[in-house]
Amino acid sequence: MGVVTDVHIVGAGMTRFAKTDRTLRDLAQEAVIQALGDAGLQPADVPAAYVGNAAAGLVTGQEMIRGQVMLRGIGIEGIPIFNIENACASASSAAHLGWQAVANGVHDVVLCVGAEKLTHADKAVGMKAIGTAVDVEMMAELAAEMGTAEPAGERSFFMDIYADMARDYMATSGATVEHFASIVVKNQHNGARNARAQYGAELSVADVLASRTVVEPLTLLMCSPISDGAAAIVLASTAAMERLGRRGPRVRASVVVSGNIHDKSDPLAGSAGRAAQMAYNISGLGPDDLDCVEVHDASAPAEMIVYEQIALAPPGGAPDLVDSGRTLLDGDLPVNTSGGLLSKGHPIGATGIAQLCEATWQLRGEAGERQVEGARVALTQNGGGWLEGDSAAMAVHILSAD
């Protein structure tokens, strides 16, 4: 690796995640203006932008030049703008490419944005868009074989995948629906402390289990919601950060992989495991060093499975980790302090950068009611798409306070 400078997140901005009538451009610009202000930059100072979005083509009809359209009229002119798509990992893929540019001295600062609008008058439109995070030809063949219609409508078929994973996981680990429910209780508790979260409430395990069943064993509260929103970060070299008179966490590792490995015999061959292991190796930091973690809890069981994949727990050890209370906000390894996808919301192409915003605020001590005392090291994990039994794209970032 030819890294020539450390990279820091010197600005973070994020809309509240919600179902809204606002346009994608309006959401993106709110996040961008916040992030630039936080970094002490004017729009005209931005030399390059990396923009993540996953679904605009199908939801709003905007393809091809989504970033240019989102950033239009804000005073960002003439610069290279790259539109990056990797399903639910679009934003962290954009952040990774922006990080590459700064780490290697191509630019001394870059703007990375993720934005998504999933709500649509016709609910099936958003669901169908999410359903393109797979090989659509394979899915059409599969649907034809099964004699079923196209998977679109009342729920994302991703919840069928997660339900399958959950049943397998329960059978091998001893995890129960009560474990899944307690993940939701934790994340909703955290989200209730985040003004930018879509939801957030003090719930009981019984409340979560009593919500309607989406796909056995998942209840509605165990599934991340449909959300609109945007998040942005400004990445800067150490020299640029000093010039700006800012401070911000250091990116210790930025890793993107894809999950299409046919040999599944290595437990780390799963994309989250591989990406985390690479990030631990690159950073010289390990699971024991983490003070807070944001993981891709698109469903509650996914959070537990990821605990094992990224080595927060040994194989089969996630139920014990949940029981221990260590991943609660006041535990020693708090996970999804932001509320996670379950409570904060999941505007898919924005999620990866929203995770990096939360890590930034935690490491700067600006997370308010949900602040993890003395947080020094954070990890974020963000998966996207589904292909041949694993995520099509997987991103892991590790940040440290300095």
Added chain:
Amino acid sequence: MGVVTDVHIVGAGMTRFAKTDRTLRDLAQEAVIQALGDAGLQPADVPAAYVGNAAAGLVTGQEMIRGQVMLRGIGIEGIPIFNIENACASASSAAHLGWQAVANGVHDVVLCVGAEKLTHADKAVGMKAIGTAVDVEMMAELAAEMGTAEPAGERSFFMDIYADMARDYMATSGATVEHFASIVVKNQHNGARNARAQYGAELSVADVLASRTVVEPLTLLMCSPISDGAAAIVLASTAAMERLGRRGPRVRASVVVSGNIHDKSDPLAGSAGRAAQMAYNISGLGPDDLDCVEVHDASAPAEMIVYEQIALAPPGGAPDLVDSGRTLLDGDLPVNTSGGLLSKGHPIGATGIAQLCEATWQLRGEAGERQVEGARVALTQNGGGWLEGDSAAMAVHILSAD
């Protein structure tokens, strides 16, 4: 700029451009297998892929993980795959990001692919997809104001833009429809010497003028066709090229900008002019050094306008340059030796890398019947999308034989 190594194109592959029934994946894999074979690489050797595509979301329904789907089953496993979208400049944007990664030592080789399928049983689908290379909300407002329907159907509304540009350009430069027609005659002559070109014929100026009018003054033969196809290149560091025992042209400059500059008073403020000037500055090469050039002739007048923007001719000088015959295949500054978009075809997300393939073959002396004797330096120019009176994305590359 923190460039740590020169970057070379050590493999090039391309399908024939055509209207076909083949899938996007099939097209992409043909180009990739050719390019990897050309580079002496196995699929398992590829550490990262940058994939350009513009329209699959709307034409085939595949969004979000297009590159993963295109590359599935070919033996490329587990690597980072980035899906890059910048309308007709998607492929050169992907090539630029791949170049950044190699130039800065992130990877020693990368695969860059552009692929597009525009034909669809319903012709309006492809046209509507092309129509998303603008701000779709602005266009909808404009259509409502004008009391017209959405711009989709028989022709791309880009031809209306080009027709406007052509009329303005004729008024200021003295260019005539015969000039535009002679661009088509030249490019069709070149395309007839390219087995990968969609079209190619020996035509007369009268033939071109006699084809049906699309939008005054553009006749059908002055407009690039609807095409399917794919192109791929392998980029390598100097050390990797030596290890592979390959040779290939050196990337002397890779520049991407966007066109949204509000102050249009500087003639070079146009995106093609700015990008070319940056590329000339970076490479230390100028228009006089160029042995062959590929430009974005989505319409015949665009080729002439670009002559002036990239300084092949002084302002207003393109008609004289055309009259001189210098840009013919046997002239001293041949342009669009491949046939260009007009004759070779324009599968929009593939075009930028197809241009780099042609430059590679010319600089390696492998262009067969259309070889430019002793070609040492080549330039490619590729524009994408339309926003506020200029291209939303513009890429210029300069390559040298060694």
